[in-house]
Amino acid sequence: MSEKYEPSIVEDKFYKIWEDRGYFEIDGNKNIQEDGKNFSIMMPPPNVTGSLHIGHALTFTLQDIITRYKRMDGFKALWQPGTDHAGIATQNVVEKQLLAEGTTKEEIGREKFLQRAWKQKETSGGNIVHQMRKLGVTPAWKRERFTMDEGLQEAVKEAFVSLYNEGHITQNNYMVNWCTHDGALSDIEVEHEEVNGKFYHMIYKFADGSGELQVATTRPETYFGDTAIMVHPDDSRYTDIVGKEVLLPLTNRKIKVITDSYVDMEFGTGVVKVTPAHDQNDYEVGKRHDLEFIKVFDEKGILNEYCGEFAGLERLEARKPIVEKLQAEGYIVKIDEHVHQVGHCYRCKNIVEPFISQQWFLSSDMAQESIRKTKETTKERAASGEHNGTLFHPAHWINSYTAWMDELRPWCISRQLWWGHRIPVFTCDDCGHQWADKADEPEACPKCKSKKYTQDPDVLDTWFSSALWAMSPLGWGNNGKLEDLYNSTDEADFYPNSLLITGFDIMFFWVARMMMMGEHFKKELPFEDIYMHALVRDEHGAKMSKSKGNVIDPLDMVEEHSADIIRFTLAYLAVQGRDIKLGAKNLEQFRNFTNKLYNASNFLQLNVDTFPDLKDIEIKTPLGIYMQSRLSDAVDEVRATLDTFKFNEAASILYKFVWNEFCDWGIEYAKASKDSVVELGAIFKETLKMVSPFMPFISDFLYHKLSGTSLEEGESLMITNFPKEIAKNQEMENMFAIIEEAIVAIRRAKVIIDMGNSKIAKAYIKLDKTIDKDVAKPFIEKLSKCENIEFVDAKQENSITDVSDNLEVYLPTGEIDMTPIINKLTRQKEKLEKEIAKLSGMLSNERFVANAPANVIEENRAGLSSAGEKLVKVEAELKSLS
Structure with a gap:
């Protein structure tokens, strides 16, 4: 017998041979045909902070299957590998390492911190690439890219400076999602969770002593930033107080009562406080009414001088003492339990604050052409049936994509981090001129020629560089850096990418942004097809999580299985x-x-x-x-x-x-x-x-x-x-279909006489179709365990019969003692008749039917029906044997 197959030995050995021979590279395929068939797919670059999880395993497996198939089918195939610098995630990992060592990033400084981050990248990035190899995936490893390698840094600067000069990137003071640990976040980096909170009903007294108003809030620590009280303009209950002033509890700062149609008259008292600097909706109200925007805490969430005796406390820690003081002073009427949605940072899970901050934004106008082309392409394919009639696979994802893109808001692209692509914007120290520049160290200010300038301290959102991934590894914007990793014809050969395979959970983080960047800079959508796969859950359908203990490690599965x-x-x-x-x-x-x-x-x-x-x-x-x-x-x-x-x-x-x-x-x-x-x-x-x-x-x-x-x-x-x-050869297939039908029929007939696994001496077959009987005979005899098959033209008497679609088989009973079989079937018949009589009697008893539970009645009826069907079959078998 041949050697034993041992996956752990074979897999490591074979993978090394494949890679050493260069099979994964573009020119490693001897099957490339000369008809210009190209195939390209970009690996969603995993973060350099973790290890391979089951979602990665699914993505990479599907990508590897399609790439191997295309290689074998003669395509010039590129599967582009790479890893992502993962700004927030990597910085968090390194900061935790420093804290464990008793220091902080501020203490060691930016330069040494970045050295630590690069070290983390080398360690973790190397681990995840090793894990991918264990799965047997075959990207063009010699072309591996990193989103912060020298060439891709050039591409990021190329994109940023172009968009800046075109007016698509601007710096504004605007309300953003703010994590007091990680800084600014885009809308899709905020995870909204339902939490059990409280509604605090507070009293605001009129400044002229004429009475008081009651308002409710879920965040009493922000009330120090109130700059108005608001009612609906059509609310007749409050017509006489519009324009009056009320006193802010504890501080006695005066704020006015205003009207705005944003107020829901049916909710609560119909009176709402306005905190423009700390609430997204209030921010819009504040702009409409030219209200003052008062920040009551800083970037770290520490309350400031507007909060009086509570200054210096962290915003969430301050809630309890603030509420206690308000209660003691008689400003809180009641506190209700309240379930509501609260935004959390997708990385550190910190509660996110609406916060006014000076940030860099990418205009939503820049994406309009990609939205139009996506819709147009989808319609054209649906009409023609091309590409399976869709751009997205499954097709329904186009609905989610367009719904989100149609409501697109400016993208906050700046992050208050040290690890990432430094924003290439400089401000002249002498004349104040601001400009974007591709050079790391510009020669001088373009306006006054001063050599004194300061670079913006922030970095770009990780997804900004990832948004260029469909084209930057092909050489776009690399400005000649790392030329040995790509070829001069790559952009022409492999853009647009043939296919994108990724999880649906990063459609808006990544897919939508690649669509807008690719179309803007290349004037073509970046993908011919987009395959969105679903989540991998546990066997019960539950989402995998460490807290549930149901996480499946793909590397463990490889070791255990293969x-x-x-x-x-x-x-x-x-x-x-x-x-x-x-x-x-x-x-x-x-x-x-x-x-x-x-x-x-x-x-x-x-x-x-x-x-x-x-x-x-x-x-x-x-x-x-x-x-x-x-x-x-x-x-x-x-x-x-x-x-x-x-x-x-x-x-x-x-x-x-x-x-x-x-x-x-x-x-x-x-x-x-x-x-x-x-x-x-x-x-x-x-x-x-x-x-x-x-x-x-x-x-x-x-x-x-x-x-x-x-x-x-x-x-x-x-x-x-x-x-x-x-x-x-359809004729041969038709013949073997008849052969199979005959074998199955004989096997069924043998079961009737309790000889399912035994060899029998004789069987007759009456065919309705013409086949080569000499060819068929040995196959039927061997697989049906019958010593002799004879083809006949007429029904055979004294036989067990089985009738199928194209033939009848007869097992002669002359040489078989049928007595034990008949006795067995007779006993089955008698048992079924007794069961039928019992169930029929119960169901014909009016008293039983009236008092028995409905499910019992239904079970008895089902039992009667089943017993009747079995009896018919037994009687038929007995008849065939007699």
């Missing part, structure tokens, strides 16, 4: 538009599939040591012609599903062909046709080429095993041609 099993499982479960439920039973199912592949090769080599490739052999035997024809259908179907990114369907077709058709039938047929084994081996080797993109290790191993070679001696399957245009 990379092939993980890859095939994820592909098989990746139904477009559906979350994946991943559990042990799925992995077990596909572990069995790898065993099936291995056992099939072992069977083939029981009689023949080595096998030719399909292209090098003429298929002549009926079984060989039949299995080749079935392979032809599988090839066409797998191609069609991969071309439309239906990875689960492609995996399912492979699974069914290998397991059900080749192994369950083809190999069994071969036991009756030894002369076809060589042909089956060639067909199986061709099948392994189809399996290769999904399960590259075991397919390569078995291919060489069947060829009598080793990977060290020969080429890998991954650079052979993907199967195409296999010979089809």
